[in-house]
Amino acid sequence: MTENQGERPEDRTPEEPQVGGEAVWQPPRPTTPASEGYPQPVPPAAGPAVAAPQTPAPQAQTPQTSIPPRPQAPYGQYAFGPAVPTGTQQTVPFADSTPPAGRQKVGAGKVVGIMVAAAIVGGAAGLGGAYAGASLFSTSSSTTVAGPSTVTVNDTDAVNQTTGIAAKVVPSVVTISASNGSTGGTGSGVVLSEDGYVVTNTHVVTLDGATADATITVSTSDGRVFDAEIVGTDPIYDLAVIKLTDAEGLTPIDFASSADLNVGDTTVAVGAPLGLSNTVTTGIVSALNRSIQIASSAAPETTEDDTQDDGNDRTPPFYFDFGDEGQQTTATETISIAVIQTDAAINPGNSGGALVDDEGALIGINVAIASAGSSAEAGSIGVGFSIPSDVVQRVTDEIIADGTATHGLLGASVTPAASVEGATISGAYLADISAGGAAEGVGLQVGDIVTAFNGVPITDATDLTAQVRAAAGGSDATITFVRDGETRTVDVTLGELG
Template sequence: MTENNAGYNGPLPPRPQNPPTQRAAEERAEEERQAAEHAAAGSPTESTPADRPAEGAPADLPAEGAPADTTDASDGVHAQQRGTPEQHETQAYPTAHATPAEQQSYGASFGYDAYAQPETPVYKRREKKRVGAGTFVTGMLVAGLLGGSVVAGTDALLDTGNGVGNTGTAQPQSVVVNDTGSVNEITGAAAKASPSVVTISVSGGQSGGSGSGIILDAEGHILTNTHVVTLGGQVADPAVEVRTNDGRVFQAEVVGTDPLSDLAVIKIDAPDLQPATLADSSELNVGDVAIAIGAPLGLSGTVTDGIISTLNRTISVQSSAVPEQQADEPEQAPGDGFNFLPPDGSEAPQQGTQGSIYLNVIQTDAAINQGNSGGALVDSQGQIIGVNVAIASAGSGESAGNIGVGFSIPINYAQRVAEEIIASGEATHGFLGVSVGPAASGNAEGASTFSVGAEVQSVEPDSPAQVAGLQEGDVITKVGELGIEDPQALTAAVRMLAEGESTQVELLRGSEALTLNVTVGRSPA
């Protein structure tokens, strides 16, 4: 910030904490006595005015006896700045040799008494900050995100000449710890988990993008998102490359994808891999520390932190990898809710070519941006609690970015899906066999925008729901440990179950509360 003051172009003085010392008072008295002697002797006062250092003295040195100003002029920042913009424009600042009357006026104008001002304030002309190359490139990447699609933006700025977004220009960075005596829990957790998080580059045809992944085992299996390895459904046979946290680069093969959970497993053939430590996501609390690790905008090894904002949030994410019509899929009003965008750096598919998937997720305010997809959400112990999958954005497409509302797939669910993909190349999901709609509260008058459960509208013959005894008109309020507030929550909860898994379903039948045991089938989608 540049001050606009007549005769002075420096920062305001720091607000002093103590009144002038006796020594300072004596020095001012001595200065006044010397000035009187010069005047009596007829010395020309024009040669050494009170607001200018003596001839031959450096202009920026403090007056004798004044405390030295240790502020680095290059940082352009003084301790604090006082006063309103109007005062900045009109207030003349006192010099190092201002009279007591001038100091009294200056002190009062800035809200503290005359005794509390600096003994002999010393001002140094502020220098402009220099911007390093790293800062400049980062600024360009952000500008690319705001000015066009992420892939096009980064490719235009960091062109490799092959038409594919160069997502690997930033050098890999391990967590840097310069002061081992002052390491907080975020640093410790990031240092533990970061070697297990990789950056993924995907290309196919004329498309390219990047994301993140989590090393599952020493055999090289890596967990990520389906929308990362398929570029949001644009590529069926992608070329996948992985860069580990220590900078090694390997070609990867796709083991399998699971569009209904938006999870995928890839594999690299590499020695000395560090598998991630997985937490138990069923033990999480709202308010727990949440740390996102990944490669937003291709910037590998980026660490951001926040808290768990809520648990068991249901979101819908549009995906061209699933059919437009699916079994157990609820009706959804167009335009409802936020625009949930997969942060992978790829273009969103056209509205007419995609279906929706319903996910039960962890919500966090840790910054998640495009490129964080498939990366880790970590607890304070450095254990993986979730796989970052989506963000809620106030914008869409090229203007999408972090607003403090990010989503992560709980690791318990992700681990089950990953194990099935590794074992058979695909994962299974539960199927109930009902059509449901929102259930209005009994206290609602007329139409209500709030739902208090999923009301059964029809039951398919010979389905798991019919076998368990569900009936039309039942209002499902809980599946296992998950509360059900609307049809989307029911779909997400049932699909989290594996084929053949049993659970309890709580419901209201009229005024009667019932609990039924259900063994789910396999979702055909």
């Protein structure tokens, strides 16, 4: 397959589990004093006791016009939730909405309350053995939990690290409602700036690729509602930036470097699965540098130079509906992305939300989940995926500056080495070299097997495509490959995906 453009939906074999490099155990860092880091707990005020919050029963909404179901396929599904009517966002008292000056850990006794938006995070992708449902976008009716919900820490001596993380992160997560005619859906986004730049998934703002002109409204955790416009989308990595109209005083998320993660590190996801706003789930980093295929929400048109062929004929994991002007209902392209795998629960209705570390700093934007069943409403099985924060930061910076993002181009058609007769190692087999491309320029040849890209192990064609796309166009990279049984390395300046 050329690692250019999106892959064709043909014969995709599930990629092997992998971890980038060795996961090195590190001793836990000391917890900061209770006076530092996160909003401080406030003892309950004297006075009448406050009754425990009552959660209203889910209410069915008016059925929506159906979106044609996407093709069924193995592995995963997008966790893009049903539409939630404007005005159902929930707010609760919050001790201190001002973010801490530094990224400091939280100890016991940190937080009194949490003000949480009806945030949503995304998901759909897969691993071997799982089964993909159709889009998790609502096609008939949807439910929501309406009304205010107050979260109070009754015992400040019993609060834990997650309590503080939630208090810090929730003000930086917003609810996004997108609609076009009688169709609509909700997702979430993460605040990038005080004046209203927000990152989310492309499939949230395009309604799984069904439209290029959705009406977008955004609700913040303090109850404000804004109109929003799309600044730019990046279908190659399923990221988008929107700008809230006349926004000020928002709470930007802190970024951590995803390159510093280890398998086993703490993860916290914030979102509104199944319309249940203010949901915080915890887990660990299950794997790094996982590569998955998802259907593109708006992949660029394929040209002869961009055709990607991985030598397989299987249906890809799942699809976005996308096409010309967002109106075509059958996905014909897939994208390969490198992701963080986590067991923090990510469910339908979580698209575009935050995955953070033990200091409440962003390590990923949730994009996909694996499903063990065929139901479009299947939930978390502990296998969720997030776009790494380093990619998120690069792509969003480029979109805000230029309206578009760049991606690397190697200039080679690749296929899994395991599919080549006589192959004794795994990797990405170079089946064809494009004239004048980056690969040809550094002497790569047909028959070479790429085994690492910038130090990240490459086990098949999807791995190589995902890693090349994660890099910026024109950036430098180091490729490790095997030729005639000999391992070699070469430095290459990537081209730019057109």
